[in-house]
Amino acid sequence: MVNLEQSFAFKINPIAPYDFGLTIRKPMGWSLFSPLEIYQKTTVWTALRLETNLVGLKLSSRGTVNEPCIAAKMYLKEKPPRENLDSIKSSLIHCIGADDDLHEFYAMAKEDSILKHAVEDLYGMHSTSMGDTVFPSAVLAILLQMAPLKRSNDMMDCVIRKYGDVAEFDGKMIHAWPSPGQVANLNPSEFAKTCKIGYRAGRILNLAEKLVKESFPTLRGLEMLSSEDAKKKLLELPGIGDYSADIINPHGGFPIDVWSAEVFSKLFFGKEPENNREAVEDVKNEGVCRWGKWSWMAFFYIVQDLENLSKKLNLKLRLA
DNA sequence: GCGTCCAGGTCTACC
DNA sequence: GGTAGACCTGGACGC
Numbered sequence: 001m002v003n004l005e006q007s008f009a010f011k012i013n014p015i016a017p018y019d020f021g022l023t024i025r026k027p028m029g030w031s032l033f034s035p036l037e038i039y040q041k042t043t044v045w046t047a048l049r050l051e052t053n054l055v056g057l058k059l060s061s062r063g064t065v066n067e068p069c070i071a072a073k074m075y076l077k078e079k080p081p082r083e084n085l086d087s088i089k090s091s092l093i094h095c096i097g098a099d100d101d102l103h104e105f106y107a108m109a110k111e112d113s114i115l116k117h118a119v120e121d122l123y124g125m126h127s128t129s130m131g132d133t134v135f136p137s138a139v140l141a142i143l144l145q146m147a148p149l150k151r152s153n154d155m156m157d158c159v160i161r162k163y164g165d166v167a168e169f170d171g172k173m174i175h176a177w178p179s180p181g182q183v184a185n186l187n188p189s190e191f192a193k194t195c196k197i198g199y200r201a202g203r204i205l206n207l208a209e210k211l212v213k214e215s216f217p218t219l220r221g222l223e224m225l226s227s228e229d230a231k232k233k234l235l236e237l238p239g240i241g242d243y244s245a246d247i248i249n250p251h252g253g254f255p256i257d258v259w260s261a262e263v264f265s266k267l268f269f270g271k272e273p274e275n276n277r278e279a280v281e282d283v284k285n286e287g288v289c290r291w292g293k294w295s296w297m298a299f300f301y302i303v304q305d306l307e308n309l310s311k312k313l314n315l316k317l318r319l320a
Numbered sequence: 321g322c323g324t325c326c327a328g329g330t331c332t333a334c335c
Numbered sequence: 336g337g338t339a340g341a342c343c344t345g346g347a348c349g350c
Contacts, residue, residue: 198343
């Protein structure tokens with residue numbers, strides 16, 4: 001357990017529209033930074049790693065969708081130098097999507113026969129990231145491979161509980177994702193057995209080892225590259241293939257797997273594919289062609305709005 | 321109760 | 336360079 005005694009309060013003014021509730025806890029249940037964070041009305045207590053620091057966070061909404069304001073209180077173990085504190089704040093603002101301007105995406109989406117419903121239903125929802133390094137997203141992507149969602153969630157829960165730090169602050173105890181260094185030297189078979197993650201244990205350990213031994217760009221570093229170069233870089237990571245790279249890529253990909261291939265086939269072509277796995281490539285091409293640089297945002301909005309879209313478009317869309 | 325299938329992919333050996 | 340098969344586990348399903 002890590003006691004985070006140093007606290008820093010500040011305000012965040014996200015770029016409107018910004019719906020705090022939809023962004024912090026997505027309609028399909030996706031958490032902000034950790035599945036073990038705590039929600040209470042318009043406040044969330046959570047924890048993540050920013051610039052190698054374990055950071056405890058209390059975020060409370062103090063505004064509206066069109067005039068958003070967030071009261072943030074950040075908890076650290078030690079007081080960092082001023083420039084580091086500013087940098088950590090800036091990373092946090094980026095992670096919660098508060099610096100993300102949705103106007104251009106909305107202008108495109110309102111002209112799209114599928115997306116127009118989703119952006120109406122989820123107006124002000126922003127995409128978020130789980131820290132400033134690729135590790136949490138990459139582990140999540142590996143745990144999503146070849147498993148039903150419930151099992152992926154169970155595996156993720158176990159990895160965080162058993163191997164992550166527990167941040168103690170503001171009377172709460174929040175489990176955060178482990179760093180690569182915390183898992184790199186684990187025994188593979190013991191890791192696999194403890195969290196029942198099977199062959200994924202080896203992939204996560206290889207990934208952690210590479211990130212510990214070699215320098216790898218942060219998510220912001222990858223953003224500085226072109227989308228294609230960022231993806232190429234991500235594909236160098238062990239256990240990360242086309243689907244996983246599209247989940248991690250900060251430029252946003254179109255991560256189609258066998259489940260989403262079925263959903264998007266119905267949306268694009270009005271019918272269920274004969275073989276979901278074989279449909280992945282066609283669906284991916286159609287999505288990227290249709291939405292281009294907004295493919296990830298389109299994917300994100302649609303997946304979060306499947307229940308409403310099923311009714312509005314009169315399609316039976318299998319929920320995640 | 322038991323056996324079989326397959327799921328929100330990736331890697332590797334083999335051709 | 337293309338592709339079949341292996342990989343952990345557990346829930347669903349048929350018998």
